Amino acid sequence: MTRPLITHRTLDRIGLLFVALVMISPVILFFLWMISLSLKYEIDNGAYPPIIIPENIAWSNYVKVFEENNFLLYFWNSVLVTGTATLLALVIGVPAGFGIARLKAEKSAVVIMIARMTPGLSFLIPLFLLFQWTNLIGTLWPQIIIHLVVTVPIVVWIMIGYFETTPKELEEAASIDGATTWQVFRLVALPIAKPGIVVSFILALIFSWNNFVFGIVLANRETRTLPVAVYNMLSFEQVSWGPLAAAALIVTLPVLLLTMFAQKQIVAGLTAGAVKGG
Amino acid sequence: MATVNIQNIQKNYGAVKVIHGIDIDIADGEFVALVGPSGCGKSTLLRMIAGLEEVTGGAIRIGPREVSHLPARDRDIAMVFQNYALYPHMTVADNMGFALKLKKADPAEIRTKVQRAAGILGLEKLLDRYPRQLSGGQRQRVAMGRAIVRDPQVFLFDEPLSNLDAKLRVQMRGEIKTMHQRIGTTTIYVTHDQVEAMTMADKIVVLHDGHIEQIGAPLELYDRPSNLFVAGFIGSPAMNFIDGRIEEGAFRTKKGLILPLPQGVAAAGGRDLVYGVRPEHIRAATHGIEGRATLVEGTGSEIYAKLDARGEEIACLFRERLDVRFGDTVSIDIDPARIHLFDKQTGLRL
Amino acid sequence: MASVSIDNPIDETTERRSKPARLAPNYWPFVMPALLVVSAVIVFPWLFTLWMSVNSWTLGQPRTFIGFANYLRLAQDMRFWESLWHTTTYTVLSVVLPLFFGTLAALVFDAKFPLRGFLRGIFVMPMMATPVAVALVWTMMFHPQLGVLNYLLSLVGIGPQEWIYNQTAVIPSLVLVETWQWTPLVMLIVLGGLAAVPREPYESAEIDGATAWQKFRYLTVPMIAPFLMIAVIIRSIDAIKSFDIIYAMTQGGPGTASETINIYLYNTAFAYYDIGYGSAMAVVFFLIIIALSFVLLMVRARANWSDMEER
Numbered sequence: 020m021t022r023p024l025i026t027h028r029t030l031d032r033i034g035l036l037f038v039a040l041v042m043i044s045p046v047i048l049f050f051l052w053m054i055s056l057s058l059k060y061e062i063d064n065g066a067y068p069p070i071i072i073p074e075n076i077a078w079s080n081y082v083k084v085f086e087e088n089n090f091l092l093y094f095w096n097s098v099l100v101t102g103t104a105t106l107l108a109l110v111i112g113v114p115a116g117f118g119i120a121r122l123k124a125e126k127s128a129v130v131i132m133i134a135r136m137t138p139g140l141s142f143l144i145p146l147f148l149l150f151q152w153t154n155l156i157g158t159l160w161p162q163i164i165i166h167l168v169v170t171v172p173i174v175v176w177i178m179i180g181y182f183e184t185t186p187k188e189l190e191e192a193a194s195i196d197g198a199t200t201w202q203v204f205r206l207v208a209l210p211i212a213k214p215g216i217v218v219s220f221i222l223a224l225i226f227s228w229n230n231f232v233f234g235i236v237l238a239n240r241e242t243r244t245l246p247v248a249v250y251n252m253l254s255f256e257q258v259s260w261g262p263l264a265a266a267a268l269i270v271t272l273p274v275l276l277l278t279m280f281a282q283k284q285i286v287a288g289l290t291a292g293a294v295k296g297g
Numbered sequence: 298m299a300t301v302n303i304q305n306i307q308k309n310y311g312a313v314k315v316i317h318g319i320d321i322d323i324a325d326g327e328f329v330a331l332v333g334p335s336g337c338g339k340s341t342l343l344r345m346i347a348g349l350e351e352v353t354g355g356a357i358r359i360g361p362r363e364v365s366h367l368p369a370r371d372r373d374i375a376m377v378f379q380n381y382a383l384y385p386h387m388t389v390a391d392n393m394g395f396a397l398k399l400k401k402a403d404p405a406e407i408r409t410k411v412q413r414a415a416g417i418l419g420l421e422k423l424l425d426r427y428p429r430q431l432s433g434g435q436r437q438r439v440a441m442g443r444a445i446v447r448d449p450q451v452f453l454f455d456e457p458l459s460n461l462d463a464k465l466r467v468q469m470r471g472e473i474k475t476m477h478q479r480i481g482t483t484t485i486y487v488t489h490d491q492v493e494a495m496t497m498a499d500k501i502v503v504l505h506d507g508h509i510e511q512i513g514a515p516l517e518l519y520d521r522p523s524n525l526f527v528a529g530f531i532g533s534p535a536m537n538f539i540d541g542r543i544e545e546g547a548f549r550t551k552k553g554l555i556l557p558l559p560q561g562v563a564a565a566g567g568r569d570l571v572y573g574v575r576p577e578h579i580r581a582a583t584h585g586i587e588g589r590a591t592l593v594e595g596t597g598s599e600i601y602a603k604l605d606a607r608g609e610e611i612a613c614l615f616r617e618r619l620d621v622r623f624g625d626t627v628s629i630d631i632d633p634a635r636i637h638l639f640d641k642q643t644g645l646r647l
Numbered sequence: 648m649a650s651v652s653i654d655n656p657i658d659e660t661t662e663r664r665s666k667p668a669r670l671a672p673n674y675w676p677f678v679m680p681a682l683l684v685v686s687a688v689i690v691f692p693w694l695f696t697l698w699m700s701v702n703s704w705t706l707g708q709p710r711t712f713i714g715f716a717n718y719l720r721l722a723q724d725m726r727f728w729e730s731l732w733h734t735t736t737y738t739v740l741s742v743v744l745p746l747f748f749g750t751l752a753a754l755v756f757d758a759k760f761p762l763r764g765f766l767r768g769i770f771v772m773p774m775m776a777t778p779v780a781v782a783l784v785w786t787m788m789f790h791p792q793l794g795v796l797n798y799l800l801s802l803v804g805i806g807p808q809e810w811i812y813n814q815t816a817v818i819p820s821l822v823l824v825e826t827w828q829w830t831p832l833v834m835l836i837v838l839g840g841l842a843a844v845p846r847e848p849y850e851s852a853e854i855d856g857a858t859a860w861q862k863f864r865y866l867t868v869p870m871i872a873p874f875l876m877i878a879v880i881i882r883s884i885d886a887i888k889s890f891d892i893i894y895a896m897t898q899g900g901p902g903t904a905s906e907t908i909n910i911y912l913y914n915t916a917f918a919y920y921d922i923g924y925g926s927a928m929a930v931v932f933f934l935i936i937i938a939l940s941f942v943l944l945m946v947r948a949r950a951n952w953s954d955m956e957e958r
C-alpha cells in the first residue's frame with residue numbers, strides 16, 4: 020500500500036501470468052511433443068536423448084496414415100456418425116429443453132441425468148445384441164443411435180439452462196399476439212436461444228466425435244470411426260511412432276481447432292452445465 | 298372495441314386465495330385503472346383477463362363472448378408489459394407487425410398499419426432498429442405500437458411506465474391518454490401510482506387484498522371515498538385521520554381538540570369515528586385551530602407542514618406563501634363541507 | 648449446476664401447482680420425442696440387462712435361466728473384488744488430484760492478468776482432446792526406454808520408471824493422465840463459483856483488517872464450497888466410469904493390475920461374450936454408481952448450501 024498502486028498491480032499481474040504459464044506448461048509440452056512425434060522419422064523418434072525439432076521433417080507420416088489405413092473412410096464415418104447424432108440431438112433435444120424448462124419438470128430431467136450416470140457399457144450389451152438381430156451391425160446406424168446417449172443429454176441440459184433464463188414475458192406477449200405454442204417456440208423462444216443452441220451443438224459435436232467405447236463394440240472394418248481406427252493402429256503398429264502420432268493428431272485436430280475458435284462458447288457451456296459425454 | 302364484463306372472478310394459488318370474487322363492468326371505450334398496493338392482485342387480475350392465468354371461478358366476457366377459458370391468442374386483446382417484452386431478435390417494424398404476420402395478413406397491409414401506428418407514436422425513424430438500440434421511452438412506445446397495430450378489442454397495460462424516469466413518465470402518461478382519446482379502445486390499466494390513475498382513467502377500481510374497495514370516477518373517489526382504505530390511498534399527500542367522537546354538535550378528539558363539522562351529522566354521535574380531512578383542504582387563518590409546526594417543507598409552489606394541535610398531528614398543504622418555520626404556531630381553518638367521517642369500527646363512510 | 652440440482656426438497660413443495668390449468672400451453676409434445684428416444688436407449692436396455700443377468704448365456708450357446716447364480720458367482724469372483732479395489736483407488740485419486748489442481752488453477756484464472764482468456768483456452772484443451780489420441784501419445788511418453796518422461800526425470804536426477812508397464816505404478820500413471828485431462832473441468836466449475844462470489848464481503852473484511860489468507864480461508868472457501876462439491880460429484884461419476892484412457896493404454900494390464908470394473912465388464916461381455924455374467928456385473932456396477940451418487944448428494948444436501956447455488 021505504501022508503493023504506488025500501479026507498479027504494485029503490474030507486479031502482481033506479471034506474477035500471475037508466470038504462475039499461469041507454469042500451470043499450462045504440461046498442456047503445451049504435451050501438444051508440442053505430440054506434434055514433434057508426428058513430424059519425425061523413426062530414427063529421430065527412437066533417439067535418446069529425445070529430439071524435439073528434427074533436421075528432416077517427416078511429412079510422409081501424414082501421407083502414410085491416409086495411404087495405408089483407409090483413414091479417409093474412417094474420417095468420413097466419424098463425420099457421418101457425429102454429424103447425424105448431433106443434428107438429431109438438436110432436433111429432439113432443443114424442444115425438450117424448452118418443454119422441461121417451461122414445465123418445471125425436474126422429474127423428466129432426472130431421466131436424462133440417469134443417462135449421464137449410466138456407464139456406456141451397460142447400454143451396449145443389449146443394444147449390441149439388438150443391432151445384431153436386426154442386422155444393422157454392418158451400417159453406421161447402430162453408432163448413430165447410440166451416440167444419441169451422449170448428445171441428447173448435453174443438448175437438453177444446456178437448453179434447459181438457456182430457456183430458464185429467457186424471460187417468460189416474451190412468450191406471453193407472443194401468445195397474446197396470437198401465436199400458438201408451437202409458433203411461440205419457433206418464432207420467439209428459438210431465435211432468442213440461438214447462442215445456447217450454438218453452445219450445445221459444439222459440445223455435443225466434440226463429445227460425440229471423441230467417443231470411443233461405442234465404436235469399439237459396434238463398429239466393424241468398414242464402419243469404424245476415427246478414435247477406433249487410431250486405437251487399432253496402436254495395436255498393429257506398435258513400432259512406428261511417427262504415423263501413430265500423426266494419426267492421433269488428425270483425430271483430435273478438428274476438436275482442438277473448434278476449441279480454439281469457439282473458446283468462449285465452450286467455456287460458457289461447460290461452466291453452466293458442467294457436462295461431459297460418456 | 299368492446300365492453301368487458303367481469304363476474305365473481307376468483308383466483309387461488311393452491312390453498313392461497315389471491316382474488317376473492319370480483320365484479321367489474323367496463324363500458325365500450327372506457328379507460329379503467331386498477332390501483333392498489335403491491336401484492337393486492339392487480340397483475341393477477343389483468344393476467345386472467347389476458348388469458349395468461351387460469352381463473353379459479355367466475356366468468357370474463359369481452360363483448361358478448363365469454364372468454365374465461367379461451368387461450369390468450371383467441372381473446373383479441375393486446376397487452377403492454379412492464380418491461381415491454383419486445384422481441385429482441387426483431388426490428389421495431391417486425392415487432393409491431395408480428396401479430397398481423399401470425400394472422401397471415403398481406404405484407405403490404407402490415408406495412409401500412411405499422412406505418413400508421415408509427416406515425417401516431419412518432420416512431421417512423423426507428424422502424425429498422427432493434428429493441429436494444431432504443432431508449433426506455435422509445436421501447437415503451439414500440440410496445441404501445443405493437444398493441445395499436447393489432448386493433449384489438451381491449452388494451453391491457455401492466456404498470457407500463459414504472460421503468461421510466463419521473464419526467465418521461467409524465468410525458469408518456471399524456472401520450473397514452475391522447476392515444477386513447479384518439480382511437481378509443483377499451484383500456485384496462487394497472488398501476489400502483491394513484492396520480493397516473495387519477496389523471497388518465499375514466500373509472501378507477503381500487504383493489505386491496507384481492508377485494509374491490511371502491512369503483513368510481515377519479516373525482517368521485519377523491520370527493521367521496523367510501524371507506525378508510527380508499528380515503529387513505531387516493532390523494533397525495535394522504536388524508537389526515539383523527540380519531541374521536543361527535544359531542545354537542547362538534548367533533549371532539551380524545552385529546553380534546555375540537556374540529557368543525559358540516560350541518561346535520563350530529564345524529565352520528567355516540568360511537569367511535571374517524572375524522573378525515575385532506576391536507577389541501579386546510580387553510581391558514583388569522584384565528585382558528587392552533588398548532589405548532591413540527592415539519593415544514595416548501596417547494597416554492599406550495600408549503601407542506603405538519604402541525605401538532607393539542608397532541609394531534611395534522612398535515613396541511615398551503616398554496617399561499619406563508620412565513621412558517623419549525624416551531625411556529627399556526628392558525629388553521631378547516632372547510633367543514635370537505636371533511637369525511639368514517640365509522641371507526643367498520644371503516645365505512647358515514 | 649444443472650446436472651446436480653435434482654435433490655432440492657424445498658423446490659418441490661413450493662412449486663407444486665394446484666392442478667394442470669386448461670389455459671397453460673401444453674409443453675408435453677416438446678418433451679415427448681426426447682423422452683421416447685432416451686427411454687428407448689436407456690429403459691429398454693435396462694430391462695433387457697436385468698433379464699440377462701438372471702440367465703446363463705454365452706453368445707453362440709443356448710440360454711438358460713439360472714436365477715441369482717450370476718450374482719453369487721460375482722460375490723466369489725476374486726477378479727471382480729480386485730477390480731473393485733482398482734476402481735476405488737483410481738476413482739479416489741482421480742477426484743482428489745484434479746480437485747486440488749483445478750481449484751488452484753481457478754484461483755489463478757479468476758484474477759486479472761495479461762493473456763488470461765487465451766491461456767485459459769489452452770488450459771481447457773486437454774478435456775476437449777480425443778481421449779484415445781491423448782492415451783496414445785501418453786503411451787509413447789511413458790515408454791521406459793524411449794519415452795520423453797523418463798528423459799525429463801533424468802534431467803532432475805531421478806532414475807527411469809516403468810510407468811504403465813509396472814504392476815504398482817500403472818494406476819498412478821493412469822491417474823496422472825486422467826488428472827492432466829480433467830483438471831480443466833474442475834477449474835471451470837470452480838471458476839463459475841468464484842464468478843458468483845459477491846465482492847462486498849471482501850471489502851468489509853478488508854476494512855476489518857483480514858489478511859489475504861484469512862479472506863481465502865473464511866470467505867472464499869465457504870463460498871465456493873458448494874461448487875467444489877459439484878466438482879466432486881461430477882468427477883466421481885466420471886472417474887468411476889472411466890474407460891477410454893485405461894482401455895487404450897493398458898487394456899487392464901499388466902496382467903490385471905489396472906483392470907477396473909468397467910474394463911472387466913467389457914472383457915466379460917465383449918471379449919468372452921459371457922453376456923449373462925456381464926449383465927449381472929453391469930447391474931452391480933450401476934448400483935454402485937447410484938449408491939455413490941446418492942451418498943454424495945446426501946452429503947451435499949446436509950451441508951445446507953442449496954440457497955447459494957440457486958444464486
Ligand SMILES: Nc1ncnc2c1ncn2[C@@H]1O[C@H](COP(=O)(O)OP(=O)(O)OP(=O)(O)O)[C@@H](O)[C@H]1O
Pocket residue numbers: 310313315333334335336337338339340341342489
Ligand atoms: N404463481 C404464484 N403462486 C403463488 N402466489 C402468487 C403467484 N403469483 C402471484 N402470487 C401472489 O398473488 C398476490 C397478488 O400478486 P400480483 O402479482 O397480482 O400483485 P400486484 O398487485 O400486481 O402487485 P405489484 O404491484 O407488486 O405488481 C401476491 O400476494 C402474490 O404473492
Ligand SMILES: [Mg+2]
Pocket residue numbers: 339340341
Ligand atoms: Mg404487478
